[in-house]
Amino acid sequence: MTTTHTTVRRAPDAPALITDGDLPPLRHFVDGKFLDGSTDALIDVVDPSTENVVARVPEGTAEDIDLAVAAAVRAKAGWARLVPKARSEVLHAVADRVAEHAEPLARLESANTGKPLAVSRDDVGMTVDTFRFMAGAVRATTSMAAGDYAEDHLSVILREPLGVIGVITPWNYPLLMAAWKIAPVLAAGNTLVLKPSEQTPLTTLKFAELVADLLPPGVLNIVNGYGGTAGARLAEHPDVNMIALTGSVHGGRAVARAAAESLKRVHLELGGKAPVLVFEDADLTAAASALRVAGFWNSGQECGAACRVLVHESVAERFVEQLVGEVSDLVVGEPGAGEDVEVGPMVSKAHFDRVTGYLERAAKDGVRVATGGGPLDGPGYFVAPTVLVDVPEGAEVAREEVFGPVVTVETFADEEEAVRRANDVPLGLSASVWTENARRSHAIAARLDFGTVWVNSHLVLAGEVPWGGFKGSGYGRDLSIYALDDYSRTKHVMHNHGR
Known part of the structure; x- marks a missing residue:
């Protein structure tokens, strides 16, 4: 693999x-x-x-x-x-x-x-x-x-x-x-x-x-x-x-x-399983660029990571193309290998096995790998930055916290479906909404069951504002x-x- x-x-x-x-x-x-x-x-x-x-x-x-x-x-x-x-x-x-x-x-x-x-x-x-x-x-x-x-x-x-x-x-x-x-x-x-x-x-x-x-x-x-x-x-x-x-x-x-x-x-x-709701009017380039950081910061070992994309079906193909372009360009390496290294290893052999186990089971379930998809050769616990597509509703990899360099992509047809599926996870730490419609951004953020909701950004923190979640x-x-x-x-x- x-x-x-x-x-x-x-x-x-x-x-x-x-x-x-x-x-x-x-x-x-x-x-x-x-x-x-x-x-x-x-x-x-x-x-x-x-x-x-x-x-x-x-x-x-x-x-x-x-x-x-x-x-x-x-x-x-x-x-x-x-x-x-x-x-x-x-x-x-x-x-x-x-x-x-x-x-x-x-x-x-x-x-x-x-x-x-x-x-x-x-x-x-x-x-x-x-x-x-x-x-x-x-x-x-x-x-x-x-x-x-x-x-x-x-x-x-x-x-x-x-x-x-x-x-x-x-x-x-x-x-x-x-x-x-x-x-x-x-x-x-x-x-x-x-x-x-x-x-x-x-x-x-x-x-x-x-x-x-x-x-x-x-x-x-x-x-x-x-x-x-x-x-x-x-x-x-x-x-x-x-x-x-x-x-x-x-x-x-x-x-x-x-x-x-x-x-x-x-x-x-x-911890969390942060949904990223990308609507049809969103700035897709800005969203894909933001996920390059927010999905893979600290090698995805981040409780607020932008790890679960829900994108409107009308723009899904274009968005995936841009996201894959960003992710496939990430620099993976040891921390001493250059100031431009963006993704490091999993913290331990046990966690490496856990993350690769999710990828192996996703492949068996028919989830398609758009880029990455498995471990990398050599010493160290490195996993390739991964984007998974054709992810069905309720899939393990989209519901459970993988806590690695893995982003899943699902599609939705309307606002009701987007909110329902975003909330249908046991964790409720953070989420983000991507839209140019101000009324929609307020309405959707109010309905999401997460302690922090970003609009047109993700994983931006400040000492003055609280951090914590709901549910699990x-x-x-x-x-x-x-x-x-x-x-x-x-x-x-x-x-x-x-x-």
Whole structure:
């Protein structure tokens, strides 16, 4: 099933992305210090471009999580007492520190994940912006006005930290998803224990190394390990007041079940299957060009990826021709093979097998490959950028999250069919509408059951606006002031002032 239409650009003579000196301490980070694990078990960290082991980190246990939670509990009162200005200044200092080390962080991210340097640099840039936004937002929080809502009783609304937050981050955006959680969690006055993906812990540990002197001990703690052990203990721990996860639907269900016993809050961002509705009056060239990025950014390992096109039957042939032209021109390669590399490998052998499995089953079901269609030769977990057409309604590849460089194309006859089929997936994170008709764009966006709907664009993010989904994509919001609300609680204090 190996495709012959794409080759992987290699960099055998290029300088290594990182040296041993660029690696962080390969340990847990607890109470302001890097510590060994409670056992000698180690996890291999693999470069997916070469399949070489680049580092080994300790396999965290329930005991390691307990130690980290205890540190976070000790630190929470002091951090919560700081006024917003003081926490804001710390977050600005964190942003400055990350910005000062932007290039080595980007190279470390690419070495661990295989993502092109352009993607890693964008991740670092948004990491800085996320801390800067939250540093400002915490100083401008709002709530209902104090006042007499019952006779002779003054009501005052307070926003308080929750306490200790458990955070579990994914492998596709290790540094950025950590920032999306750490920044609002700290801004709201909480402390946290974070478990990064066992596959991609390096930039999270590097972040801890870089900012260790800026945060009081115990405010930020990181424990490496697997979800079934370290993650499960974090979710069930009675001293953790909230668990926040970005990951798979399977992982979200497990976390929610574990959290139920202690009735802690749960924040879940669980991925998507974003429909792209292209109407007959759309700018087809602009849509195809946008999907070159939005469908294949981070090699399609992106929960908001424009992965499921629904195009009006009258323009489908023209649109597919333009889309295939864009996709077949994508540069696939190792991150060190050039600044113009656009698509890297899948993050792991297991995920590579998962993505190629979807392609194999689609081929057996009669789905036609317009370009790409399978794995690429050589070392590394590379899959050719793929466009699948003649996709029937309800096909597995069009309903389930492939999470790779794969875009499917279906057709529709009218608006009713387009909306019905767009909504007929279990996930509801994001979608886009492509039309030059302003009335249609408003009407269709209002009927789509997705947390973010773009009009004539896709995968454009900003720190000021919320990110999160509906249905199987979970609940809670990242970014924006809504994230600060998620990581705090509301207290009503009523004073009887009658005389």
